[in-house]
Amino acid sequence: MTKYAALTLALVLAAPAPALAEESVKTYSNVQWGFSASFPYTIKESPGENGGITISAANPEDTIAYMLSVFPIADEVLKLKKQDKILEDAVKGAVDNVKGTLLSKSDIKIDGFPGKQFDIKSDQFVAKCRIYLVGKRMYLPMVIAAPELRLPLTSEAFHASFKLTKK
Numbered sequence: 001m002t003k004y005a006a007l008t009l010a011l012v013l014a015a016p017a018p019a020l021a022e023e024s025v026k027t028y029s030n031v032q033w034g035f036s037a038s039f040p041y042t043i044k045e046s047p048g049e050n051g052g053i054t055i056s057a058a059n060p061e062d063t064i065a066y067m068l069s070v071f072p073i074a075d076e077v078l079k080l081k082k083q084d085k086i087l088e089d090a091v092k093g094a095v096d097n098v099k100g101t102l103l104s105k106s107d108i109k110i111d112g113f114p115g116k117q118f119d120i121k122s123d124q125f126v127a128k129c130r131i132y133l134v135g136k137r138m139y140l141p142m143v144i145a146a147p148e149l150r151l152p153l154t155s156e157a158f159h160a161s162f163k164l165t166k167k
Contacts, residue, residue: 025153028055033070034166037141040066040153064145066158073136083133087116090131090138095120111164128155134164
């Protein structure tokens with residue numbers, strides 16, 4: 001797990017709320033990194049570590065963030081570690097970097113590729129995260145918010161909107 005991706009968790013997740021009207025949800029697609037996802041709010045692209053990218057959308061108060069980080073995994077890491085170990089290390093790194101508490105974790109897959117679904121809690125936020133290992137790429141979609149906030153696009157809807165377009 002890169003520090004950049006883990007630090008994005010330090011922003012600010014909450015109980016599900018009604019989804020936004022369809023016209024206020026925007027679908028973002030990235031051909032180079034091979035994915036698409038739906039976001040509420042204005043979408044921003046930021047360069048990520050090691051040539052990766054982070055796509056984010058936050059409310060004007062910056063108390064809710066929908067984020068998706070993608071970054072390459074070095075060949076050496078893929079040769080030295082099994083897929084599950086890479087994913088476990090990424091989850092642990094995310095929790096440790098924000099000094100949070102891991103609330104839950106389970107195995108998931110996307111299009112046959114391995115992943116982890118996990119929730120982190122800290123004093124200021126709750127994060128609903130997923131992480132997928134797809135070839136030499138890692139995808140980290142997450143929803144982060146203050147615990148008492150209601151989300152305009154539920155974390156379940158956001159995660160369900162994430163699709164691989166290049167495998």
